[in-house]
Structures are given as C-alpha cells and as structure tokens.
Amino acid sequence: MEKLLSLVVPVYNEEECILEFISQVRTELVNSSVSYELVFADDGSNDNTVCLIRDEIENDSRIRLVELSYNHGKQAALTAAVTYAKGDYLLYMDPDLQDPPEEIARFISKIEEGYDLVFGVRESVEASFVASAFSKAFWFILDVFTGLKLPRPLAVMRIFNREFANRFLSYKESNRFIEGIFMHIGMRQATLKIKHRPRFAGVSKYNFARKLRLAKDAILDYSELPLKLATRVGIILVITSLLAVLTLTILRLFFIDFQLGWPSLICTLWFGFGINLLFLGVIGSYVGKIYSESKHRPLFSTQRLTNIKQS
Template identity: 60%
Template sequence: MSRDIKLSLVVPVYFEEEVINQFIKEVVEELDILKINYEVIFIDDGSTDNTVNLIKDEAKENDNIKLLELSYNHGKQAAVTAGINYSKGEYLIYMDPDLQDPPKEIKNFIVEIEKGYDLVFGVRKQKKDSLKNRFFSKIFWSVLDKYTGLDLPRGLAVMRIFNRDFAERFLMYKEQNRFIEGIFMHIGMNQSVIEIEQRERFAGVSKFNFKRKMNLAFDAIFDFSELPLKLAVRFGIFLALIGTLALFVILIVKLFFVDFQPGWPSIFGFLILSLGIQLFFIGLLALYIGRIYRESKSRPLFSIKDTTNI
C-alpha cells in the first residue's frame, strides 16, 4: 500500500480500561512497521470507567488516534456506524480492542483486499474462548443461519476490512434496527475471507454476553426475514384444520355413536388456549409494527457528545 493511502481503524469501546493501552501499543507498532498513513478512530459507547481518559492521553501523544464520545449507550451497531461515518481512509478495518483478533493480522487483510476485493471477512481458525461462551456462540450463529437466510461465513471474527466504496454504500443503510453483518451481506459486492489466529482476551471480560447475542440474533431475524410472520400464518392454518377436524369428529360421534352433553370446562379451557394463541401472534405483529414506528421517526442513528483529534 502506498504512503498516500490512509487506513482507518474503526474500534468501538465500552468499559475497556484494562485493555486499551495495550491495544493502542500493539496497533501503533504494527502500523509503524507497515509504514502507512493511518488513523485509529475509537468510538466510546457511554463508558463510565477510565476508558475515555486513557484514550485522550494517548491522543495527546499521537494525533492519528481519534475519539468519538457518544452521548449515551447507543449499542455497538450504532457505534460502529458512527466510526465509519467519521473515517477518512481508503480502506477501513473494523475490530474490537480485546486483542482476540490480533493487530499483527492487519497486514494480511491489506494484502487480501489489494487483490481487488471490496470486503474481506476474518474467519477464526480456532475460537479461543471459554466452553460456555463457545456454546452460546454456537447457538447464536445456528439461529442466524437457520432463520435469517444470511449466508454468513462460519467462524466469523469481528475483524474485517473494506474499501471506501463499500463504506459509502454501508452508510446508505439508515435503518434504526441495525445488524451489521446482515447489512454487509446485503450490500454484496466482491467478498473474500481469510483465516486469522485468535488469541486469548488480554484482560477483562466480554460485554457481549449471551443475552446481548440473542437480542442481536432476534434483531437479525426480524430485520432480514419474514419467517415469524410466515410461521404465524402456517400455525393459524394448522389450528384451523385441527379445529375443523375436531368439530367434524365430534359431530359424527354424537350423531352415530354416543349421545353426550359437552361440559363447560372443556369449552372454557379451549377459549383460554385460543386467547393465548391470539395474544401471542398479536404480540408478534406488534413487534413488527413497533419497528416500523421506530423507523418512521427517522431519528439520528447516534448522538456525539465530544470528539478528540477530529
């Protein structure tokens, strides 16, 4: 990569005071070795620990280190969008500061994208994480694969690189409910994957717990699939057929076999079951309507409180 081409690193941070100095040290060392013009854009998503102050101290010594402070916790998807929006590089790398996807892989991403690709995903050779987190991650990706129709690479890492044209197309997607991997796949263009060696997390614990993973998975399902609505229709048809068949059987039995008097408990139980099913599917529709309402307000995706070196 020639000296006049800038590389932007987009790094969302949230309570990362234990790892941020080491991350900056390794990233700057790697980029200095590569001898390229770069910027590292940190996007703080409402941290209340010492993360912001540590980044500002580093930014005083190196004006290639930049900081966006969001006014409150918007969520990682919005934070990444803010970083891409403010980046200036011809190539952009999105990565986390936990050092699980090591900075030494930056050169491999650059080599791959210079082959003419618009987007290069990182795929982990082996996930270095606890058994519990690996189990939860497997559930997360299984849900995505089965219910969204997104053909995401297996073992997908956070770290990836894309060019300016791809970034501009990404910024055209204005939806409030953002699933970045889904948007990346929807953009399409010329994509590739490379394998990367994952490290153990340098310090601290992941903020992306199972609850957040599953919330993101359901966001992906509702944003990129009509499957819940289709299942509701199919289930409704199934219940209608079962109900029709049951009425037919009761009629035949009463007319030709047994003269019985139906009891009110069975009717009452059936009514409660029917009400529960109706409320479930009304709630399902309400989720979609709520998302439509949220999109219709067209609020800004993020709110900036302060900036450093920008």
C-alpha cells in the first residue's frame, strides 16, 4: 500500500517565501512515486500569506490550510498542522527554504530504514556572526539547564511516522517546547546531515529575544535546576551570613574597637531583599506554569479550515 507524506509547515507572515516554497516542493515531488499533501498552519499572519495559499489551493487539491484565530506561537501552529495531517510520514519544514526541499527524498529513505524520527542536522550554517553567536548562546543555555541531548547543529527539517505523531499529539501541555517533547517521546531516532542555505527572502521571526523566551520556557518545562540553585544559594547565604556575624562579634570583643553603622546594615538588607525577590520570581514562574496548565485550555483555536475534511 502506497504511503502518504504530509509536509507540515507553520507559517507567519511569509508572503515573500511561500510561493517559492510550494514551487520547489512540487518540483522535488512531481516525478517521485510519493503521494503527498502540504498542510500549512497559519499563525495569525497579517500579510498576504493566507491569500496566496488559498489561491494555490484552487489549483492544487493536495494543499491544505489551517488558519489559527490569532497568533498562538510556532509550537501551537505546528501542533495544529500535525493534528490535521493525514500522512503515514510527516515532514516538518519551515517555508524560508533554509532547509532545502531537495533533501526530502533522503529523509524518506532514512525513515524507511525503520526509524520513528529522523532529525535533520546541518552540515554547515549560513548565518551572520551575530546570529551565530545568539544561536550558540541559546543552545549553551539549554545544554546547561535542561540536559536535553539534542543533536547539533539542529535543523528545523525532520521526519516522523504516524505512531510518533500520535504520541506527540497525546502531550497536552500548553507550554510546548517541541524539541523537548520529541526527545521525551524517545522511540527509534536517527540524524541526517543536510545542506543549509541562506533564507530565501524576508527576515527570521526568531530574534534573540524570542530565543531567550523559548529557552526560558524549555528550562521551566524540563528542568528543576533553577529551584535547586535557589535552595543552594539560600543555604550558602545563611551560612556565610552566620560566619560574618560570628567574625564581626569576635573582632569587636577581642581585637578591634569599631562602630557598626547603618550603611553595612542597609547593604545587607538590600542584598537579602534582592535575593529573596529573585528566588520568589523563580518560584513564581513555576507556579505560573502550573496555573496555566491547570486550566486545560485547547492548544490552539482555529478560525477557518480550507480543503480539510474534519473527521
């Protein structure tokens, strides 16, 4: 029985790339024996992305579109695309063409060796010095705090089978760090080295601030290290403060006659209050995540489905 390939593609303000992306995918798959569908999930674009995809659907029944009601974030958009995809294999891609469509055939061949998930790993990265530095800082933070052993340099492009997709959809948390979920699912995983190209057009939606937020979410979702560090620092501060009080008392009684003044007291209180607020903030972040999860809200809200039949 012929297998169906679903390309799941989250999009947000990609009018400059989307038509070229569709064209290149068609070129790669038109002469292959693979049946495929293109499932786009629009994350609240405010440009012509949706209109361009709808125009393509008029001429190609293999293209499908999920329109989210507002900007949920890339993680929710990917989840929406996976939810409505029908394929036996699902290939996750970005429309910016940094991960080239000509690698699709190699991904299919690799997963047919018996794997459940195949990560794309870039042979080299075409990026500016600043972008490269930001990326290295992002992955360093993740490595230190989460302990997730993600392949590097990780590409967006990856393929997984239907069983893996179903397990992915069983993860209902609203704070979704996709790579963390993929690693937590486990199963049979492999990597595939692929080419990397500069972005076809436009600018990346993932600037350093967004990457920092993603790193923070990943840390809160997959690590208790901040809480452990807060506890350890608290213990160290208590011990050092007691030693400081003991030292000052001994000096005052036996060695040096000096006046203990307000400045030292104020500085000590200031430092103590600052540490308390910092750790309350860490605890508050975890409590906020727990509160968010406890509401059990849907992972995404759809505004419109185009060329998709709901089962």
